[in-house]
Amino acid sequence: MNYRHAFHAGNAADVMKHAALARVLVHLAKKDTPFRVIDTHAGAGIYDLSGASAQKTGEAEAGIERVLEANLPAPAAELLAPYLDTVRRMRAEGGARLYPGSPALALALSRPQDRFVFCELHKEEKAKLERRIGEDARAKVMVQDGWHAVKAHLPPRERRGLLLVDPPFEEQGEFGRLVEALEAAHERFAHGIAMIWYPIKDLRAVDAFRRDVARLRMPKTLKVELDFAEVRSLDSLSGSGLIIVNPPFTLQEEMRIILSALSPLLAHDGKGRSRVSWLVPE
Ligand SMILES: C[S@@+](CC[C@H](N)C(=O)[O-])C[C@H]1O[C@@H](n2cnc3c(N)ncnc32)[C@H](O)[C@@H]1O
Structure with a gap:
């Protein structure tokens, strides 16, 4: 296990993933009844982008930093506000270059009645x-x-x-494990939302993965x-991708914007x- 997310926190892939995560959480928080987030590959929770790891790759400069400085069109700015305001608030309170990983973002966008399981090996x-x-x-950290x-x-x-499910993709067979994870999730929690992240590197492998997911008949x-x-x-x-099972009905249009x-x-x-x-x- 050599992967450290600190080198990649706030990069383009993280921005897309966290923008979608924030929209899902906003949707879940619309009903008063509690929800639970199970984050299977949680990472370190909060990252300091002025630290040596992030500075070494400079990936966040071409990611979150660019987005925070941009003058976004109003509809996109409105949809991104829960995510970007969490980043801004964290920086105002804790330091100029902090960045929330998925656990910190999930906790920030939820209510007292909600629960969290964060797994990090x-x-x-x-x-x-x-x-x-x-x-x-x-939150329970395991x-x-x-x-x-x-x-x-x-x-x-x-x-x-x-x-x-946001694995590091440092081992062979992780596309296959994502398909198995989706299948297992569907058996146990058919109406729940599942969001999985994948890298776009080898286009053939991505294509095969999409077909395998489609075949699950989720x-x-x-x-x-x-x-x-x-x-x-x-x-x-x-590039990077997300598969979202049972997405909130507004998510397609929101992610397009x-x-x-x-x-x-x-x-x-x-x-x-x-x-x-x-x-x-549907
Ligand atoms: C891509 S990072 C997670 C980033 C995080 N979800 C976020 O959005 O901020 C993947 C994490 O999974 C951890 N990891 C690797 N293999 C694991 C496993 N089998 N189970 C749980 N965590 C694992 C790595 O140490 C790393 O911190």
């Missing part, structure tokens, strides 16, 4: 996560293999909520993809392409 990252989210009694967490924590007691499933760099080799990241504003900002060539479409229609 790397012990140092788990310790950071515990320190960073502090004594929030709503050193647990995220792939086992899907079966262990579903269905949630609250019967509503989100499964987030409930309505949205595919959101953003290309932000040229396809150079099978190892270089040219968000990505039409963000694609040109996040793409290396200033253009960028995004795709928001149904992998499994």
Whole structure:
């Protein structure tokens, strides 16, 4: 396990993922009844983008920093406000270059009645996560293999909520494990929202993965993809994607508006392409 998210926090892929995560949380918080978030690969929770790791790659400069400085069109700015205001508030309170990972964002956009399970297999990252989210009694932080967490924590007691699966993609076979995770999630929590992240590097592998997901015959499933760099080799990241099962009914249109504003900002060539479409229609 060599992957450290601190090198990549706030990059273009993180911005797209966290923008979608924030919209899902806003939707879940519309009903008073509690929800639960199960984040299988949680990371360190909060990142300091002025730290050596983030500075080494400079990825956040072409990601969140660019977005925070941009004059966004009003509809996109409105939809992104919960996410971007969380970043701004965190910076105002804790430091100029802080950035919330998925756990901090989820906690910030939820209510006292909501609950959280954060799994992080790397012990140092788990310790950071515990320190960073502090004594929030709503959250349970576990050193647990995220792939086992899907079966262990579903269905949630609250019967509503989100499964987030965001693996590092440093091992072979992770596309296959994502398909298995989706299948297991559907068996246990058929009406729940599941959101999984994947890298766009090897286009054939991504294509096979999309087909495998479509074959699962899940409930309505949205595919959101953003290309932000040229396809150079099978190892270089040219974009990233999200599969969202049972998305809030407004999410397709919301992500279209968000990505039409963000694609040109996040793409290396200033253009960028995004795709928001149904992998499994209603
Ligand atoms: C892409 S990062 C997560 C980023 C985080 N979800 C966010 O959006 O801020 C993936 C994390 O998974 C952890 N990890 C790797 N293998 C794991 C496993 N089998 N189970 C749980 N966590 C794992 C890594 O240590 C890393 O912190």
